[in-house]
Structures are given as C-alpha cells and as structure tokens.
Amino acid sequence: MKIEVRGLTKQFGLVQAVSGVSFTVKEGELLGLLGPSGSGKTTVLRLIAGLETPSGGEIYIDGTRVNDLSVQDRNIGFVFQHYALFKHLTVFENIAFGLKIKKWKPADIEQRVAELLRLMSLNALENRYPHQLSGGQRQRVAIARSLAPRPSVLLLDEPFGAVDAKVRQELREWLIRLHDRLNVTSLFVTHDQEEAMEVSGRIIVFSKGKLEQIGSPAEVYEEPATEFVARFIGAMNILEGQVMNGVVKIGSLQFPASDICDHVRVQVGFRPYYVKVSEDPQRYRQPATLRHIYFLGVAYRLEIETEEGLILRSRMNKEEFRQYSFEVGQPVSFAVTHFRFLPQDGMSFPSSSASSQLDAGPLTP
Amino acid sequence: MMRRLLIGSVWSYFALLLIGPILYLAVQSFDEGIAAYWREVTKPEALHGFALTFEITAIVLAVNLSFGSITALVLVRQQFAGRTILSGLIDLPFSVSPVIAGFMLILLFGPETILGTFFGTLGVKVLFAMPAMVLATLFATFPFVVRELTPLLQTIGTDAEEAARTLGANEWQVFLKVTLPMLKWGFVYGATLTVARAIGEFGAVLVVSGNILLVTQTATLHIYQSYVDFNYVGANAVALTLLAVSFAILTVLELAKAKAAATLV
Numbered sequence: 001m002k003i004e005v006r007g008l009t010k011q012f013g014l015v016q017a018v019s020g021v022s023f024t025v026k027e028g029e030l031l032g033l034l035g036p037s038g039s040g041k042t043t044v045l046r047l048i049a050g051l052e053t054p055s056g057g058e059i060y061i062d063g064t065r066v067n068d069l070s071v072q073d074r075n076i077g078f079v080f081q082h083y084a085l086f087k088h089l090t091v092f093e094n095i096a097f098g099l100k101i102k103k104w105k106p107a108d109i110e111q112r113v114a115e116l117l118r119l120m121s122l123n124a125l126e127n128r129y130p131h132q133l134s135g136g137q138r139q140r141v142a143i144a145r146s147l148a149p150r151p152s153v154l155l156l157d158e159p160f161g162a163v164d165a166k167v168r169q170e171l172r173e174w175l176i177r178l179h180d181r182l183n184v185t186s187l188f189v190t191h192d193q194e195e196a197m198e199v200s201g202r203i204i205v206f207s208k209g210k211l212e213q214i215g216s217p218a219e220v221y222e223e224p225a226t227e228f229v230a231r232f233i234g235a236m237n238i239l240e241g242q243v244m245n246g247v248v249k250i251g252s253l254q255f256p257a258s259d260i261c262d263h264v265r266v267q268v269g270f271r272p273y274y275v276k277v278s279e280d281p282q283r284y285r286q287p288a289t290l291r292h293i294y295f296l297g298v299a300y301r302l303e304i305e306t307e308e309g310l311i312l313r314s315r316m317n318k319e320e321f322r323q324y325s326f327e328v329g330q331p332v333s334f335a336v337t338h339f340r341f342l343p344q345d346g347m348s349f350p351s352s353s354a355s356s357q358l359d360a361g362p363l364t365p
Numbered sequence: 366m367m368r369r370l371l372i373g374s375v376w377s378y379f380a381l382l383l384i385g386p387i388l389y390l391a392v393q394s395f396d397e398g399i400a401a402y403w404r405e406v407t408k409p410e411a412l413h414g415f416a417l418t419f420e421i422t423a424i425v426l427a428v429n430l431s432f433g434s435i436t437a438l439v440l441v442r443q444q445f446a447g448r449t450i451l452s453g454l455i456d457l458p459f460s461v462s463p464v465i466a467g468f469m470l471i472l473l474f475g476p477e478t479i480l481g482t483f484f485g486t487l488g489v490k491v492l493f494a495m496p497a498m499v500l501a502t503l504f505a506t507f508p509f510v511v512r513e514l515t516p517l518l519q520t521i522g523t524d525a526e527e528a529a530r531t532l533g534a535n536e537w538q539v540f541l542k543v544t545l546p547m548l549k550w551g552f553v554y555g556a557t558l559t560v561a562r563a564i565g566e567f568g569a570v571l572v573v574s575g576n577i578l579l580v581t582q583t584a585t586l587h588i589y590q591s592y593v594d595f596n597y598v599g600a601n602a603v604a605l606t607l608l609a610v611s612f613a614i615l616t617v618l619e620l621a622k623a624k625a626a627a628t629l630v
Contacts, residue, residue, distance in 0.1 A: 051527055071530045078531040084524035088546040097542075098532030142528075149532065 001062040001152035001185050002027050003048060008057035010043050017043045019209040021057070028183040030176075032200030034190055036232070040209035041189045042157055048187065049155050050074045061153060074153075077146030077184075081158040083138045085130040091117075091141050092126040098149040116144040119178070135163040139171060147182070156188035160195065172199055193233050197221065205229050227342045230269050237275065237312050238342065239268045251308035252286055255339055270339040275314035277302055277334045279324045284335035288312070290328055302326065304334060387608065394601040405591075405602040413579050414587035414603070421495075421570075421583065422563040425502045429559050430552065433510030438544075440511070441518040455508050466504045467572025470497055493575040498583070501569035506562045510555035517551040550622075557618050561611055 003025040010018040018040040025031050033041040046052045048059055050071030059066050066074055086094050095116055099109045117123050120140040130138055139159060146154065159175070160168040176199055179186055190196050196203050197217035205212040205220060205228070213225040224230035231238065241248040241255070243264045248255040255268050278284055291311065292303035300321045302314045314334065326332075394402050405411060440452055458466070474481045474491040484491050491497050529543045567585045574581035582590065584607055591600035 049531060051530070071527075072533045072535060076531060078528065080524050080528060082524060084528040086525055086529075086543060086546075088549070097529070097534075101533040101538065145528075146531070 002060075003062075003153060003185060003187070004058075004060040005044070005048065006058045006060075008044065008047060008059065009055045010040075010047060010052060011055045017209055018047070018054075021206075021209075021211045023204060023211060023214055025185055025187060028185055030179045030186045030188075030199065030201050032188055032190060032196035032203045033206060034193060034196040034203050034232075035206030035212075036191060038208070039206035041191075041204075041206045043209075044206070045155050045157055045187060045189050048153075049076050049078050051078075075149070075151050077149070077151035077154045079139070079142050079146050079154070079156040079159045081161045083130070083142045083162070085138055085142060085145070087130050090127050090129055091122060091133070094130070094141055095145045095148050097145060102149055112148055116148055119181075120144045120174075134167075136167040136171060139163060140174070143175075143178070147184070151184065154184045154186040156186065158189050158191070160190075168195075175199060197233075205232060207232070224269075225343065227267060230342050235272050235313060235315075236269045237272065239310065241266060241268060251306055251310060253306075253336065255336075255341075257341065260341070267342040268339050269342045270336050272301065272313040272315035274338040275304075275312055275334055275336055277304060277314045277316065277332050279326065279330065279332060281331055281333045284333040286334050286336075288332055288334050290326055290330045290332050293326060293328060304332060390601050390605050390608070393597060394605045396601075397598050401598055402602045405596075405599040406606055408599075410579060410582065410587055410590075411584075411599070411603050414582055414584040415606075417498075417582065418564055418584040418607075421499055421502050421566075422560055424499050425506055425563045426556060426559055428503060429506055429510045430556065433507065433555060434514055434548070434552070437511050437514035437518055441515055442523075455511050458505050458508055463501070463505055463566065463568030463570075464572055467501050467569035470500055470504075470569070470573045492573055493577065493581060495581075497573040498570050498581060501573045502563050502566045505566050505569060506559045509558040509562065510552070513555035513558070514548055514551040517548055521547050553618065553621070557614060560614060564607060564611060 241250040288304040294301040
C-alpha cells in the first residue's frame with residue numbers, strides 16, 4: 001500500500017511538533033524515519049497510524065484519504081518500543097487478539113497464529129506469558145501480533161530501543177528478512193543512524209518537526225542536503241570561513257570556491273577518512289599536533305590540533321595505522337583530500353560543485 | 366546483637382498492641398463457656414447486627430468498585446481544571462473524624478433542610494435509616510479503590526490500550542479486554558480494604574443511625590451497646606467473630622496473592 005502525506009502539521013498546545021511534512025512511501029518499501037528526540041518523527045508515525053489527529057494536512061493510504069478514519073479502521077500494524085504486550089494473556093492469545101476482534105473462525109485463528117509462530121521462531125513459546133520471555137522474544141511476539149490481521153502497512157516506533165545491543169542487531173536482521181519475505185509497506189522510527197542506514201531502503205531525516213532530507217542511505221550520507229543532515233549522519237569536520245578571491249582560507253587550509261561569490265560566509269565539511277595524517281612532517285602540507293588516539297575496533301580515530309587551535313578528526317584503518325608509530329603529543333602533518341560546502345538555510349548553492357577534491361601535495365600559492 | 370534487639374522490639378510492639386488484646390478478647394469470649402459464646406452470637410440482636418453490617422458492606426463495595434474505577438480513570442487519563450484539588454480531596458476521609466462525617470450528614474439531611482424535606486416528601490427516610498448509614502460508610506471507604514487503582518493506571522500507561530486499538534478494538538473492548546484485566550489486583554486490594562473498613566465502621570454510623578435496636582444497629586454498634594450494658598461476654602463474643610471474619614478475608618487474599626504474584630511482572 002502506498003502512503004502519501006501532504007503538508008502534515010501537529011501542535012500539542014503551544015509546541016509545534018510537526019510542520020508541513022510531505023512525502024510519499026512507495027508500495028512495499030521499508031522506510032526509516034530518523035532524527036533526534038523531539039524531531040517529530042514519532043509524531044508523524046502516530047499521525048499515520050491514527051493514534052493522533054493532525055492539526056493540518058492530509059494522509060492518504062493507498063489513495064484513500066484517511067484523516068477521518070479511526071485507528072481501528074485503518075488496517076495498520078503498530079509495534080511499540082516497549083512491546084505493549086497484554087501481560088495477562090499468553091503469547092498465543094496476544095497474537096490472536098486482533099483476529100478475535102475481527103471475528104475470525106477459531107480454526108483460521110489457530111492456523112494463522114501457528115504460521116506466525118513459525119515465521120518469528122517462537123514455536124514452543126505459545127503458552128508462555130510475556131513476563132516469561134526475554135526482551136528479544138517479547139518484541140518478536142509484538143511484531144507477530146501486529147502482522148496477524150494482515151495489515152496493509154506496518155509501523156514500528158523505535159522497535160529495538162528497549163533491548164541490548166546484541167539482540168538489537170539480531171532483531172534488525174530479522175526485520176530485513178521479514179520485510180524481504182512479506183513485502184509489507186513498512187515505516188520505522190529510530191534515532192540510531194546506523195540502524196536507519198542498515199535497515200532502510202530510503203531514509204527521511206527529521207529535525208524540529210521538519211523534513212530535512214529524503215533519500216537512500218548513500219545519498220543522505222554522501223550528499224547531505226542541509227547542514228543538519230551533514231552533522232547528524234556520520235562524523236563530519238565542519239569549519240567556517242569566508243570566500244575571498246575565489247578561495248576559502250581557514251587558518252593555513254585553503255579550499256577553492258570558484259563557483260561562489262566573494263564575501264559569502266560558508267561552512268566547509270569533510271569526513272574524517274578524508275583527513276590524511278602522517279608522522280612525517282614533510283609528507284603532507286599542514287602541520288598539527290596529535291592530541292588523542294581512539295581505537296574503534298575496525299579503525300582508529302585520531303584527534304589532531306592545528307596551529308590555530310582547530311581540532312580535526314581523522315579516521316584510518318588498522319593497516320594504515322600500523323605503518324606508523326603514533327604517539328600522543330607528537331607533531332604530525334595532515335591534508336584534507338575531499339570536502340564539500342554545506343548548504344545553509346536560505347542560501348542557494350550551485351548544484352554542480354557540491355564536493356571537490358584537493359591535491360594531497362603542496363598547493364600553488 | 367543490634368539485630369536481635371530490633372527484632373525483639375518489633376515482636377514486643379506487636380504483642381502489646383495486637384496479639385495480647387486479641388488473646389484477651391478470645392479468653393473473655395469463652396469466659397462463661399462455649400454455650401454462652403454461642404448464645405451471645407446467635408441472639409436476634411447480634412444476628413440482626415451481622416446482617417445489617419453485611420448488607421451495608423455489600424452496597425458500599427459495589428458502589429466503590431464502580432465509581433472508584435471511573436474516578437481513577439478520569440483522574441489519571443483526563444486533563445481538566447481542578448484535577449489536583451480533586452486528587453487531594455480523595456484523601457479527605459483519612460483526615461476527618463468519622464463522627465464529624467456523621468454530623469455533616471445530619472446537617473445535610475436533617476428535618477429542617479432542603480434535602481431532608483425533599484426526601485421526606487418522597488417517603489424516603491434518610492437519617493436514622495439505611496440510606497444514611499450507607500452514605501456514612503461510603504464516606505469512610507471511598508479513597509480505597511481509587512487509591513489502589515491510580516498508581517496502577519499510571520504504571521501501566523496507555524501503550525497496551527493503544528495497541529489494542531491498532532488491532533481493531535473499540536473503546537468498550539479496550540476497557541473490558543485490556544484495561545480491566547490489568548487492574549485486577551488493584552480491584553482486589555481496594556475491595557479488601559473497603560470491606561475491612563466498612564465492617565469496622567463505628568463513629569459515623571453511630572451518629573447517623575440513632576443506634577435503634579433491631580432496626581439500625583450494626584454489628585459494631587451492637588458490640589458497643591453490649592459493653593455499655595455490662596454484657597462483656599456478649600461484646601467480646603461478637604467482636605471476636607467480626608475479627609475472625611476479617612482475618613479470614615485477609616488470609617484468602619494473601620493465599621490468592623501468593624499464587625498469582627509472578628504473573629504481574
């Protein structure tokens with residue numbers, strides 16, 4: 001089922017939780033709603049579900065306007081962060097709840113529940129009560145329960161927020177496999193960008209009730225459309241400067257900006273792995289001091305301080321790190337090989353030169 | 366050493382305040398033999414007292430369970446002006462002496478008042494009859510069910526109810542299939558406290574009932590009457606019986622609680 005949201009707004013008293021959000025969810029898509037707390041992502045989800053009424057705007061599910069349709073009649077499945085299982089009912093009864101409400105025949109209910117128990121690997125647990133299950137099992141029951149009445153849309157509100165990291169990873173993979181198999185249009189809310197990127201086909205980034213960007217994980221990561229998205233997704237070094245004679249000079253760093261007019265204040269962003277660092281002070285052009293080394297498992301993060309006191313982050317993989325023998329406090333040299341100018345509110349940027357490459361060698365003065 | 370001192374003092378406290386008096390009560394009840402005990406407990410005045418107490422308790426329980434749950438739901442789930450004040454008022458019976466409560470009812474329903482004459486014309490006797498006694502006992506017991514349900518409702522939250530709605534349940538179904546079952550123990554505890562308090566109600570009922578023998582004399586009033594008439598065996602016998610009933614109710618509750626405790630986690 002396709003979902004379309006147009007100009008959606010929601011106010012709680014004086015608080016504007018959602019402002020003018022519009023997007024379309026394709027049939028069978030798995031879409032992630034990503035953003036920090038208070039960004040409005042959960043409110044948007046609940047508006048689509050019918051658990052909240054919009055202050056303005058329209059919601060269409062499969063072409064039908066559902067603004068005035070109650071949550072009971074929208075045929076959606078909803079999974080809550082804290083499971084919301086019926087504590088006084090067994091696993092079987094929990095999953096069968098929606099089917100009993102819809103007055104399915106007992107034999108059909110048996111069959112459907114058995115099907116879901118198998119699908120979610122919950123066999124042999126059907127007579128247990130929620131308090132006898134682990135966090136991961138409880139969430140799988142919650143998902144099974146929401147899928148039982150064959151909803152046209154599946155909505156998940158931070159579904160893996162209440163379980164520990166290992167289980168979260170397993171559940172993520174569950175969701176992906178489940179979605180591949182069932183192909184139900186699904187929207188899920190998360191504040192974890194890694195999760196959003198791993199699970200979603202497309203991501204919508206929210207901030208302060210507004211839609212910042214919608215795109216594939218790669219698009220959102222490589223080509224952030226706004227400053228907020230650039231800062232929120234992945235780590236980013238961001239420096240501010242002014243364009244003079246077609247170049248932005250920040251300290252001893254120079255960033256060519258031939259497409260931008262002089263005197264414009266810009267923000268330059270570059271990812272940590274585009275900051276090359278070496279022990280050899282002659283290897284790269286810029287001098288700095290190594291302030292901190294972080295071990296990240298798959299890579300190392302280095303924090304360096306430039307002569308002007310700017311702190312930059314660099315990321316290098318283990319093989320590269322082991323070529324050197326870095327020590328905190330050591331003088332190093334660095335270079336920035338890729339950067340982009342970040343679009344700012346109210347400014348238009350030429351779309352062509354969104355990111356530029358820099359020579360790692362000495363620049364012509 | 367300190368530990369033994371503490372445990373010892375707790376036991377002494379209980380012995381002095383509770384166990385001692387109860388044992389004395391039991392001994393005194395059988396002071397003139399079992400036959401005397403039985404005679405006192407089965408004489409018409411006593412039996413009428415028991416029946417009246419039972420009747421009032423049953424009515425009060427039914428009213429408190431229904432209105433108490435509605436009050437709790439409104440208090441927790443609705444936002445309205447004066448909510449904090451209402452919440453504070455719920456605890457009023459704990460700070461007002463039952464005698465004063467009884468007196469308030471006299472003032473409200475007395476023969477010269479609006480309400481008194483209104484009911485008088487309808488032929489309904491409020492004071493010195495059942496209605497006033499029920500009202501007096503209601504005043505003393507209404508916090509219990511509300512106070513048991515309110516924190517429970519807050520802890521449970523609305524998630525499960527919302528989940529039920531997403532699965533197609535209408536408001537009635539949500540209430541019956543999800544809200545009520547989750548509140549089960551709140552009702553049980555609230556009912557137990559209500560019954561215990563209603564059985565023991567004395568001051569307010571004494572004032573509004575007029576203590577009319579074989580008409581408005583509850584079990585507790587009968588105990589008082591017997592004591593005033595120097596019938597100590599009678600007083601102790603009925604008191605012991607009431608105590609045994611309360612104790613039995615509490616024991617049943619504890620057993621049920623022990624059996625079902627795990628399922629609430």
